[in-house]
Amino acid sequence: MQRLFRGLRKTKERLFGSIQAILSSRSLNAETLEELEGLLLSADLGPEAAERIIERLRERGASAAGAGECRSIIAGELLSIIGETPAPEPPMGYPRVIVVVGVNGVGKTSTIGKLAYLFKNEGKSVILAACDTFRAAAVEQLELWAQRAGVSIVRQRSGADPAAVAFDAVQSAKAKNTDIVIADTAGRIHTKVNLMEELRKIFNVLSARMEGIGLEGWLVLDANTGQNSLRQAEAFTSALPISGLVLTKLDSTAKGGAIITIQRNLRVPVVYVGVGEGLEDIERFDPESFVSAMIGE
Numbered sequence: 001m002q003r004l005f006r007g008l009r010k011t012k013e014r015l016f017g018s019i020q021a022i023l024s025s026r027s028l029n030a031e032t033l034e035e036l037e038g039l040l041l042s043a044d045l046g047p048e049a050a051e052r053i054i055e056r057l058r059e060r061g062a063s064a065a066g067a068g069e070c071r072s073i074i075a076g077e078l079l080s081i082i083g084e085t086p087a088p089e090p091p092m093g094y095p096r097v098i099v100v101v102g103v104n105g106v107g108k109t110s111t112i113g114k115l116a117y118l119f120k121n122e123g124k125s126v127i128l129a130a131c132d133t134f135r136a137a138a139v140e141q142l143e144l145w146a147q148r149a150g151v152s153i154v155r156q157r158s159g160a161d162p163a164a165v166a167f168d169a170v171q172s173a174k175a176k177n178t179d180i181v182i183a184d185t186a187g188r189i190h191t192k193v194n195l196m197e198e199l200r201k202i203f204n205v206l207s208a209r210m211e212g213i214g215l216e217g218w219l220v221l222d223a224n225t226g227q228n229s230l231r232q233a234e235a236f237t238s239a240l241p242i243s244g245l246v247l248t249k250l251d252s253t254a255k256g257g258a259i260i261t262i263q264r265n266l267r268v269p270v271v272y273v274g275v276g277e278g279l280e281d282i283e284r285f286d287p288e289s290f291v292s293a294m295i296g297e
């Protein structure tokens with residue numbers, strides 16, 4: 001929680017501070033509403049959500065509403081918008097197998113390290129699968145995170161088939177009764193094979209040949225790219241069975257509102273958020289704490 005609040009500091013300063021400033025000496029009127037809308041857009045909430053919120057404020061009418069009341073109207077509307085993309089059902093099947101995808105640099109490998117540590121502290125056993133086999137450095141980086149988190153890792157030689165590595169890891173998890181397998185994948189590949197095909201093969205091989213597992217695909221997105229990451233995200237969600245989003249680097253952006261636009265547009269719920277580079281800098285996405293971290297209590 002504390003990390004989330006610290007992580008969203010920039011977004012909050014922008015939103016909360018400015019709402020206060022706009023309404024400290026003036027009331028809600030056409031002009032202040034427009035300023036508020038600009039503010040919401042600047043936090044990357046997207047035109048649709050911003051408009052809905054402004055509409056709600058307008059309905060509430062001018063005179064009485066001060067900064068405090070406006071904030072709670074905004075918070076209420078944000079919660080209702082987030083609530084329209086329901087949280088995912090816990091996966092059926094064992095072991096739970098999470099295939100993590102996303103373009104280079106968004107924070108996949110770090111997220112996997114943090115998740116491994118989190119799950120382990122929740123009493124689960126975890127194996128990581130090094131399916132980003134094209135760069136030796138990628139495997140080494142995952143190995144480092146495995147050590148930090150204190151979990152094991154399955155890897156093969158450089159250039160090995162990513163789907164084969166995933167298969168191996170799940171087989172090993174089954175043999176050892178390991179609760180969770182998390183697979184790290186490439187964000188770009190250096191052969192002629194198409195990235196989406198390569199990733200799809202991982203899902204296909206696992207679902208065809210590993211009966212009974214709880215297979216999930218999580219897409220990692222960098223919050224700094226805000227709404228720009230939408231197109232990128234659509235390429236993944238249209239090609240792969242993506243059931244959850246992880247939004248990283250919320251600590252380094254004032255555009256935390258993007259979370260709402262992205263989840264609405266993709267119709268996939270946010271499951272975790274990254275709020276820093278450390279082992280513990282990850283939080284399960286909880287709409288209530290997210291909204292209060294973003295705009296103040």
Ligand SMILES: Nc1nc2c(ncn2[C@@H]2O[C@H](COP(=O)(O)OP(=O)(O)O)[C@@H](O)[C@H]2O)c(=O)[nH]1
Binds near residue numbers: 104187249252277281
């Ligand atoms: N500030 C911040 N940096 C992050 C976060 N997650 C990842 N990073 C940084 O983003 C960079 C790329 O991360 P990496 O996990 O290698 O991305 P990948 O290429 O998708 O595997 C690294 O410098 C990470 O430390 C986060 O939540 N906050």
Ligand SMILES: [Mg+2]
Binds near residue numbers: 108132138
């Ligand atoms: Mg990586």
